[in-house]
Amino acid sequence: MRWLKPLVFAASLLPLVWLGWQAAYGSLGVNPVETLNRTLGDWALRFLLLAVAVTPLRQWTGWAPLARLRRMMGLFAFFYVSLHLASYVGVDLFFDWAALWKDVVKRTYITLGMGCFLLLLPLALTSTDGMIRRLGGKAWRKLHRLVFPAAILGVAHFWMMVKADLREPVVYALVLAVLLGWRLRAFLRAPQRA
Amino acid sequence: MLIRPAADLRENDVTDQALYLDRRRFLAGAAAAGTLLGAGRGLRAATSDDTPTPFEAVTTYNNYYEFGTAKEDPAVNAPGRLKTAPWSVAVDGECAKPGTIGLEDLIKPVKVEDRIYRLRCVEGWSMVIPWRGVQLSEVLKRFEPTSKAKFVEFTTLADREQMPGLRIPVLDWPYVEGLRLDEAMHPLTLLATGLYGKDLLAQNGAPLRLVVPWKYGFKSIKSIVRIRFTAAQPVNSWQKYNPREYGFYSNVNPEVDHPRWSQANERRIGEFRRRPTLMFNGYGDQVAGLYAGMDLKANH
Numbered sequence: 001m002r003w004l005k006p007l008v009f010a011a012s013l014l015p016l017v018w019l020g021w022q023a024a025y026g027s028l029g030v031n032p033v034e035t036l037n038r039t040l041g042d043w044a045l046r047f048l049l050l051a052v053a054v055t056p057l058r059q060w061t062g063w064a065p066l067a068r069l070r071r072m073m074g075l076f077a078f079f080y081v082s083l084h085l086a087s088y089v090g091v092d093l094f095f096d097w098a099a100l101w102k103d104v105v106k107r108t109y110i111t112l113g114m115g116c117f118l119l120l121l122p123l124a125l126t127s128t129d130g131m132i133r134r135l136g137g138k139a140w141r142k143l144h145r146l147v148f149p150a151a152i153l154g155v156a157h158f159w160m161m162v163k164a165d166l167r168e169p170v171v172y173a174l175v176l177a178v179l180l181g182w183r184l185r186a187f188l189r190a191p192q193r194a
Numbered sequence: 195m196l197i198r199p200a201a202d203l204r205e206n207d208v209t210d211q212a213l214y215l216d217r218r219r220f221l222a223g224a225a226a227a228g229t230l231l232g233a234g235r236g237l238r239a240a241t242s243d244d245t246p247t248p249f250e251a252v253t254t255y256n257n258y259y260e261f262g263t264a265k266e267d268p269a270v271n272a273p274g275r276l277k278t279a280p281w282s283v284a285v286d287g288e289c290a291k292p293g294t295i296g297l298e299d300l301i302k303p304v305k306v307e308d309r310i311y312r313l314r315c316v317e318g319w320s321m322v323i324p325w326r327g328v329q330l331s332e333v334l335k336r337f338e339p340t341s342k343a344k345f346v347e348f349t350t351l352a353d354r355e356q357m358p359g360l361r362i363p364v365l366d367w368p369y370v371e372g373l374r375l376d377e378a379m380h381p382l383t384l385l386a387t388g389l390y391g392k393d394l395l396a397q398n399g400a401p402l403r404l405v406v407p408w409k410y411g412f413k414s415i416k417s418i419v420r421i422r423f424t425a426a427q428p429v430n431s432w433q434k435y436n437p438r439e440y441g442f443y444s445n446v447n448p449e450v451d452h453p454r455w456s457q458a459n460e461r462r463i464g465e466f467r468r469r470p471t472l473m474f475n476g477y478g479d480q481v482a483g484l485y486a487g488m489d490l491k492a493n494h
């Protein structure tokens with residue numbers, strides 16, 4: 001299984017490579033700034049849900065090597081969220097920080113997106129082996145449960161951004177509901193850990 | 195359909211299309227050389243002029259939910275599906291001479307003009323479009339609205355056979371829009387039959403659509419099959435869907451924010467930097483009088 005991680009790593013970079021290719025060849029469409037920002041947002045949310053899906057998938061399939069992908073999926077989620085935020089601030093708003101602040105306080109879906117980002121930030125910072133050791137497994141696991149509210153905020157961000165056609169965010173919400181439902185069931189069934 | 199060439203041009207003269215294309219190629223080259231991130235030939239530095247938006251952009255980036263909710267859907271789904279001839283419009287309500295009238299008869303008595311207008315979408319983007327059409331007031335007069343007529347309601351075609359988007363209950367079909375009678379009779383208000391000197395394409399609302407340049411784009415209803423004079427204020431589709439976010443008036447106003455989009459600025463399609471949004475989309479000198487003394491936030 002030595003190929004698994006490099007392969008998934010390379011595949012996870014493909015959306016970015018594809019975006020870069022389209023940008024270089026001017027094929028991001030009529031509104032390139034919007035296409036760039038939205039595509040990065042889409043992939044951020046997909047990787048976030050993938051990160052949440054790793055453990056249930058491992059349990060359903062019984063395929064142990066999947067566990068090794070969890071951290072990578074989480075970090076790619078953070079990577080694409082960061083690019084999404086960077087494209088918004090740097091390309092769309094052209095570093096108008098005042099406008100960003102106004103957006104965060106006035107526009108609900110952006111408040112939710114920023115909330116998601118702020119929850120993911122400590123998770124990314126504590127993702128190294130060293131930090132796991134320093135925090136201790138128990139505290140680390142507890143902290144990293146923040147991924148669940150973060151995922152909810154991410155889906156809510158997309159849901160509230162959409163003007164009228166909710167079909168896409170509904171799909172993400174259903175996937176997240178199944179994943180969270182699975183966790184909840186496992187949690188309720190397990191003997192209580194203090 | 196009979197379209198007479200415009201006898202006299204209003205606003206700006208329409209440049210011929212070859213010239214647009216040349217200018218576009220020049221801009222494309224300049225942009226490719228100087229764009230931040232090398233992000234492609236679609237982007238260029240902000241300019242303060244109102245250069246018409248390229249034809250391809252105007253005809254491939256559309257909000258026409260009857261043909262799908264993605265911007266590129268209408269250009270894919272509408273041509274070939276939307277049957278624009280024969281076309282007739284039912285005119286009724288508070289008027290002395292109601293009737294159903296063929297498109298050609300509706301347009302023929304009125305002078306066809308070319309006018310270049312800015313179009314500002316509520317989503318925060320804008321275009322500049324050379325329309326062809328007739329002044330709505332000239333069309334409405336012949337139906338002789340009565341003194342009870344205070345508003346005009348417009349309805350888009352709603353045909354499941356032609357419009358795949360109707361299968362999704364995004365909005366309460368058919369699409370309905372409305373204007374106050376004085377807004378409808380304002381000389382800027384256009385009933386468009388074409389753009390860039392050609393007949394409208396299906397994705398732009400062929401064969402007959404409204405253009406109200408000082409209001410957000412969704413007021414400019416497409417593929418009109420019915421015009422009704424009413425005493426009561428019509429409930430337009432977006433207002434019905436979400437009255438908090440979409441009002442009846444929907445005048446372009448940089449000071450009244452939409453909960454989803456800042457309305458203070460806009461991205462002109464083809465430009466890289468956002469530009470400030472103008473009150474009444476820059477038509478205030480001509481239309482502000484319609485709203486004298488009115489609370490524009492409450493009546494958003």
Ligand code: HEM
Binds near residue numbers: 114
């Ligand atoms: C950090 C703060 C964030 C800001 C300022 C932000 C801003 C935005 C903006 C401006 C849009 C596009 C709106 C439009 O085009 O009209 C958007 C869309 C989106 N964002 Fe974010 N976002 C943030 C965080 C996130 C996070 C954390 C995620 C996911 C984990 C995310 C996922 C998405 C998705 C999926 C979309 C919709 C893309 C589509 O329409 O296909 N965003 N966001």
